[in-house]
Amino acid sequence: MLGVSIYVKKVSLQENIAAIKLAKKNKIPMLFFPTRHLPDFINNPELLQLISYGQEQNFEIGLEISKHAFDYQQLQKLNPTSIWLDNSFSVYEIVNIIDTFPGKIQILASDNDLNDVIEIFKLRSSKRIRAWYNCYPKPYTGMEQPEFLTRTLILQKYGINLTIFLSAISETTQAETECFPTIEDFRYLPLYLQLQWFKYFGINNFIVANKKINHQEIALLTKVGALAPTEFLFKISSLGFSDQTKTLLLNKTFFVDWTSNQYLVRLVESSNFSKNNDKIMTWNNRNLIGNHAALLVDNYLYGRYRGEIYFTKRKINIAEKTNYLANCTNFQVLIDLLKPPSKIMFIAEN
Missing domain, CATH: 2.40.100.10 (Cyclophilin-like)
Known part of the structure; x- marks a missing residue:
């Protein structure tokens, strides 16, 4: 599965609507809404408008949730497909949310204690419960490859479905992302190469974290996403190859x-x-x-x-x-x- 991030107040309403239309054109099923920068996101009119528009277009809607902003009754009104819990929730609180919220629940597997994540899945084994790896807002704080692989292999043994955020920056597009990649070494690595690396290790769900992405990039990610884990695609730069x-x-x-x-x-x-x-x-x-x-x-x-x-x-x-x-x-x-x-x-x- 491939999804795109929709940044309310960080990108204009018109640009976000255009991004949703682009995702629809490329048959991308998921819209992810980061909310950490919105103090009262539940009542944000622009967010409500974009969520409603996405639902009208039959997208799955994912909402990033922090403990201070969790309001079950308000969430019911928004009716998201999934909620993505950050590391501010305790094991007890997450289990309670699983028992009350009917949609899909994503547990942060990169920042929470690994034993806590496994304990939650043991207590409440369900296809509704999944795990995600954070993309980091501060540079030089991403995971090392060995750490990622060790954690991932353990979680996969428990049959836990994982989602990765794809993010990349360059000298000319540093303002185009709100975060840095899950793996620190991938900071400047093109998104389509990141996706192939993660697929090789059994990851099949991705959210593009960059603020802006064009049709060519989305089309390429969609094409790469359809490849088998042992199939690789390399893009030849017009400058680097004769x-x-x-x-x-x-x-x-x-x-x-x-x-x-x-x-x-x-x-x-x-x-x-x-x-x-x-x-x-x-x-x-x-x-x-x-x-x-x-x-x-x-x-x-x-x-x-x-x-x-x-x-x-x-x-x-x-x-x-x-x-x-x-x-x-x-x-x-x-x-x-x-x-x-x-x-x-x-x-x-x-």
Whole structure:
């Protein structure tokens, strides 16, 4: 499932309505409303208008809830599909809410004590109860990958359905998000790469936390969301890849070869490699060292290996038989996951 965040008072009403229409066009089923910045959100006319509009369009409505703002009777009037409880609630209070609120309930699994989260699911096992990982409002406070994986594997053993928030910033769009990614290392990682990493580890529910997102980004996230966990998609930047490289990669399907190892991720194209790429000449191949996450191709000098394309996982020396294609450092987080029989596709930059 994919959802988008709707920021009341942080984004204009017209922009929020446009975002909802964009989500509808791309068949996204969920609208998430952060409320921590709204002191009396229950009575906020703009929030009420947007929730009503979303419900008219048959969206699921999720509301972020803090303890100080929890009012059961008022929530009944809003009739959200789900409420997302922050870490201000005690175990007893959460159990009481589960017993009274009829909708879906999301428990914060990243900030609450892990044993408390598990205890809640043991006390009130239900498909209505789910867990979410926070996206952090303060920089440099996100989770480390090992911490995330350890916590996630434990929760998955209990059959707990998890939701992740996708958020990314750049030097030009720092004002476009209210938060930072669940995993600290992903702060500048494009959303579609984040989504694929999380899918690999069994996460299938995502909320886009960025304030603004365009049609191309939503369409790409939707496309990536439909892939299997062992299928990977890489977007080729118009600036970082030459025309020669694009010709070699685009409109083809590659598989990770079983001979890949700690140095190389060897790619086998679905059609016959040697026939397609047998005239690759030499370029960018003298006195070079291929860094971690470089993309290389063997040229005609390599005989039967000509046309083979591969990612590097460590620094290696490049001889005259191998051409340097591109620096793929931005893909490194996924390259480290590639194992046979992973399927890989490259698409052009929009």
